[in-house]
Amino acid sequence: MKKTISRIEATFQKRENDDKIMSLFITAGFPDLDSTVDLILGFEKNGADIIELGMPFSDPLADGPTIQKASTQAIENGITMNKIFDIVQEVRKSSQIPIILMGYINPVLRYGVAEFCKKASESGVDGLIIPDAPLEESSIISEEAEKNSLDLIYLIAPNSTDERMRRVDEVSSGFVYCVSVTGVTGARQGDEVAKSVSRFIDRVNTNVTKTPKLVGFGIKNYSDAQVISKELDGFIVGSALINTIEQNYPNEDWQKSVFQFVKELKFGNI
Numbered sequence: 001m002k003k004t005i006s007r008i009e010a011t012f013q014k015r016e017n018d019d020k021i022m023s024l025f026i027t028a029g030f031p032d033l034d035s036t037v038d039l040i041l042g043f044e045k046n047g048a049d050i051i052e053l054g055m056p057f058s059d060p061l062a063d064g065p066t067i068q069k070a071s072t073q074a075i076e077n078g079i080t081m082n083k084i085f086d087i088v089q090e091v092r093k094s095s096q097i098p099i100i101l102m103g104y105i106n107p108v109l110r111y112g113v114a115e116f117c118k119k120a121s122e123s124g125v126d127g128l129i130i131p132d133a134p135l136e137e138s139s140i141i142s143e144e145a146e147k148n149s150l151d152l153i154y155l156i157a158p159n160s161t162d163e164r165m166r167r168v169d170e171v172s173s174g175f176v177y178c179v180s181v182t183g184v185t186g187a188r189q190g191d192e193v194a195k196s197v198s199r200f201i202d203r204v205n206t207n208v209t210k211t212p213k214l215v216g217f218g219i220k221n222y223s224d225a226q227v228i229s230k231e232l233d234g235f236i237v238g239s240a241l242i243n244t245i246e247q248n249y250p251n252e253d254w255q256k257s258v259f260q261f262v263k264e265l266k267f268g269n270i
Contacts, residue, residue, distance in 0.1 A: 007098040007126045008151050008174040011049050012212045012233060020225065021234030022266045023050035023214055024241055025102065027070040028087055029079030030056075031249040037090045038255065039245075044097045046259045047266030052129065052236065055084060055103030066239040070246075081111050085123040092124035100153065100174070102129040108141065117144040127151030127174045135167060142171075155179050156208070158200040165207035175212040177236070178204055180219075180228060201231050222268040237265055 005013075015021055024043050028036055040051050056071035056079055063071070088099055101120060108116050108130065120128070128150055133141055135154060145152045151174030156165050158181065168176055180197045197215070204213055216236030219225050229235040244261045248254035 004149075006149065006151055006174065007096060008050065008100070011098055012175065015233065020229050020266075021049045021212075021214060022047055022225070023052055023100075023216075023234065023236040024048045024262065025052040025054060025067075025216075025236060025238030026245075027054040027056055027067065027074050027242065028084045029074030029077045030070040030242070031073065031245055033077050033079065033083065035255070036087050039258070040087075040091050040097070040099075041095055042255060042259045043262050044095055046263040048097065048262060049234070050098045050100065052100045052102045052238070053084065053088070054238075055081065055101055055107055057104045057107055059104075059106075064239060066242050066246075070242050081107060081116070082119075085119050085125075088120075088123040088125055098126045099124065100127040100129055100151075101125050102131075105130050105133045105140065113141050114144050117141070117148040117150055121148035121150055125150065127153055129153045129155070129177060131155055135164070135171065138171075153177055156204065157181075158197075162203060162207050165204065169208040169210050172211045175214050175233070176204075176208050178213055178215040178232065180215050180217045197228055201228075205231055222264055222266070225265060226268075241265075 011021060026036065026039055026043070043051060054067065054071065056074040058075065084101070091097070091099065128141070128145055130141060138152065138154070142152055152172070153174045153176070154168045154172045155177045156168050157179040178201070180200065201215070212233040214234045214236050215229050215232050216238065219228060219235055219237050220240035225235045225237070241261070245258050248257040
């Protein structure tokens with residue numbers, strides 16, 4: 001059992017009043033191998049509370065075109081699991097921001113589950129999100145994750161039953177990832193997400209009562225984030241952030257433009 005409070009737990013405990021926790025997803029090794037550390041540190045300075053670091057995989061079945069493309073680029077750039085661990089170690093030299101590795105089970109199995117969890121923990125990783133190792137199949141990694149003090153974060157979606165939500169609440173640590181819409185990742189248009197998500201969030205709050213809750217998929221700006229996460233602890237942004245990086249890279253001051261986007265996501269136009 002974990003003896004000390006995790007960085008993720010501490011982040012939620014320090015949250016004040018109605019402040020929303022902002023978790024940002026970035027694909028490790030995108031847009032190039034040398035930028036990931038600087039991006040993470042810049043995200044933190046501009047309001048990010050948690051970082052989800054994507055582990056690129058050649059068959060990202062749950063991801064839309066934006067993150068698929070970023071994964072392909074990262075693989076072409078030469079990203080490896082060991083380089084991802086190196087990135088986390090480098091971040092840890094100057095930051096204690098919670099870092100979660102997010103990706104598919106295949107690369108973890110190839111690396112070796114026990115060795116992966118050990119290396120992740122030693123490098124300074126705080127948690128794991130493995131979407132294709134759901135509750136029913138999570139024993140493949142849950143024991144090693146717990147042994148290495150890694151929070152294991154599960155996903156629920158609008159098509160999750162109430163019973164499943166309650167089970168996820170029981171076994172999750174860190175937070176529960178609430179997928180706002182069914183389908184693949186990606187920023188949605190207009191108020192598509194806000195319209196469909198309110199009943200889902202009502203069900204989430206009825207059934208998930210022990211674990212913090214973040215909502216993701218489809219959030220592209222401050223307004224989306226505030227509306228969709230109003231009744232939850234915070235929000236997650238991935239595709240809209242990667243789109244912003246892609247639109248600005250490799251222009252001069254591209255990172256400055258990306259960090260401005262992050263700042264506005266968290267605080268609005270101030």
